[in-house]
Amino acid sequence: MAEVILKNIEKRYGDFVAVADFDLTIENGEFLVLVGPSGCGKSTTLRMVAGLDDPTGGEIHIGNKNVTDLEPKDRDIAMVFQSYALYPHKNVYENMAFALRIKKLPKEEIDARVKKAAEMLGISHLLHRQPKELSGGQRQRVALGRAIVRQPAVFLMDEPLSNLDAKLRVVMRAELIKLHRKLASTVIYVTHDQTEAMTMGSRIVVMKDGHIMQIGKPTDIYDSPKSMFVAGFIGSPPMNFLKGTLYRKESAIHFKTEGVDVPLPSHLLQVAESYLNKEVLLGIRPENLYPACENDHEMSCLVEVVEHVGAEYILHAKTTGDTEIVMTMPAKVAAPQIGCSLLLKCEKEKIHLFDPESGHSLT
Ligand code: ATP
Incomplete structure (x- = not known):
């Protein structure tokens, strides 16, 4: 578990400003949701925390350590993508064990971690299946399992539910909320879906054009939007x-x-x-x-x-x-x-x- 501090983060592509003046402290154990319309800079922000994109300004601290110039593997984070990104030729067990094998953890430790995560996610019976033999929801659970076994300080999730059908999304939404409660870990979660933001976030950051428009608890943002943009974006049907x-x-x-x-x-x-x-x-x-x-x-x-x-x-x-x-x-x-x-x-x-x-x- 760890606090994440983003100090005046900025990302420019030439003259184009994708993220600007992003100043935020994400507390230990918090479920923070970045929400906003397509292109507002959510994924770029998350990728900078992950170390997949370099900021053009500012600093990133994870658990009292300045990680701005560190490689993704040295940041103590695990990322879950929209695309699941499972290895197609490895079974579920090996998909989940892979990062731990790279780290050269003892076999027994790997086995214990994979089995514990599988149990938590209700996929113990699927450990020997190949990804192609799984449903979308099961694949999404495996992708989560791969992140959980690494016991990272921070989970980074980029639209992890958007490939699921509407019904399954609702189920997995609740599963993720329960999982977060169990793990009590810090989560930064990106979505363009205001319902996901409202239901999952302990705090929400509403973004537009690379800027933070408002930060607050879901009910505060809903009841006291500071701008027409936030008022219109959060709430369905809109204000x-x-x-x-x-x-x-x-x-x-x-x-x-x-x-x-x-x-x-x-x-x-x-x-x-x-x-x-x-x-x-x-x-x-x-x-x-x-x-x-x-x-x-x-x-x-x-x-x-x-x-x-x-x-x-x-x-x-x-x-x-x-x-x-x-x-x-x-x-x-x-x-x-x-x-x-x-x-x-x-x-x-x-x-x-x-x-x-x-x-x-x-x-
Ligand atoms: P979406 O919900 O569609 O994924 P997003 O809010 O996550 O959108 P980002 O992917 O962070 O948005 O992109 C923010 C802005 O930065 C967009 O306008 C995008 O076109 C731009 N951008 C992202 N990557 C690059 C790049 N490599 N070169 C130039 N512009 C980029």
Whole structure:
């Protein structure tokens, strides 16, 4: 187990900056997830920790040791890739034992480690199979087993579940969470999937264009996104954004746009003062909208699409001002009909305001 410190890491390819100002301490035993859209620099960051790419600036420390200039094999890390990268002509046992044989560990030690990891992963019965005789999920377990037997200080995982089908991904997600609890080791995990980030990470780093946009616990990032980018990226279906202006009505401040008039909650009033009569974006998550009555509503919409996804409906509607709104609704209630009018209110404490130019949250 070890702490990993990334000190102002940077990676440039000529003039192109793939990662910049990456400053982060990953604590001992933490499950840290790097998440962001394709090309944001997640894999590059992970590969620099692994020693597979050299940073063009900054330092990397693993367990009190500056490893910036060390070879991957001297960093006490194990990497699990999306592609599994198993040796096709070695059986499962030999795949798992390989790195230990290179290290010239005693035979008994290798055997004990392989068998213990296989048991932990539920693949003891597969040790004599060839990789081609395994399912995707089993191969993924072997790839994990290969990393576990090495007992590294840090596990580095690059989209390890993305080659699995949707159902198996959910199963393996839970398996990885349990495994991390058992091993209590430091994990740095790369994914573009916000659900994986939310469910697995003890902390999440949201990246965009090579930069850290926000670092925090999943719930903090979900509840208090610092920017429209983070608010829109984390959460599915994503947060709704409405463009409008703030105006004073008696002692309250309201957000207004065509078909929408929302009185702001008290926690936003102070910041709203400085945006009076200016344009802002109101953000509200799909699950924080609820149906309202004719004489007490804040949004007036028309239902366009109703998706029934098991436990809930996802409604796609349009305000009379032509803004798309998505809301979720428990499937216990009757679904509104397509083309019907839908009157809504916002959960007051869940309203966010953003600056339309910078995209920053106003709170
Ligand atoms: P994905 O989710 O698609 O794997 P990512 O967030 O992991 O994306 P990286 O693979 O880290 O992104 O790439 C970050 C940026 O660096 C991308 O714009 C990529 O095109 C660029 N890049 C990566 N490797 C090189 C290279 N060898 N030469 C030039 N540019 C590169």
